[in-house]
Amino acid sequence: MKRQIEVFTAGCPVCEPTVKTVKEMACDSCEVTVYDLVKQCDDKVCVDKMKEYNITSLPAVAVNGKLLACCQNRGVSKEELAAAGIGKAI
Numbered sequence: 001m002k003r004q005i006e007v008f009t010a011g012c013p014v015c016e017p018t019v020k021t022v023k024e025m026a027c028d029s030c031e032v033t034v035y036d037l038v039k040q041c042d043d044k045v046c047v048d049k050m051k052e053y054n055i056t057s058l059p060a061v062a063v064n065g066k067l068l069a070c071c072q073n074r075g076v077s078k079e080e081l082a083a084a085g086i087g088k089a090i
Contacts, residue, residue: 018059
């Protein structure tokens with residue numbers, strides 16, 4: 001059984017190096033699927049998987065159905081925005 005690697009991308013210059021790295025590192029035991037969330041998928045499986053993995057920022061990588069730790073709990077949050085002073089008078 002092959003290792004299932006899913007790469008979620010926006011097809012942008014920030015994401016493309018991750019896609020390239022994953023593809024370069026992949027071996028014969030790896031099956032790599034790249035989901036471009038800008039283009040989306042005809043059957044919307046990429047959007048469903050994004051929600052299932054709770055992806056909040058891109059790029060993101062899941063291996064064998066589990067979002068890698070480096071891709072978790074990132075993205076913009078209200079708490080971080082408030083801590084940066086957004087919404088508070090100067």
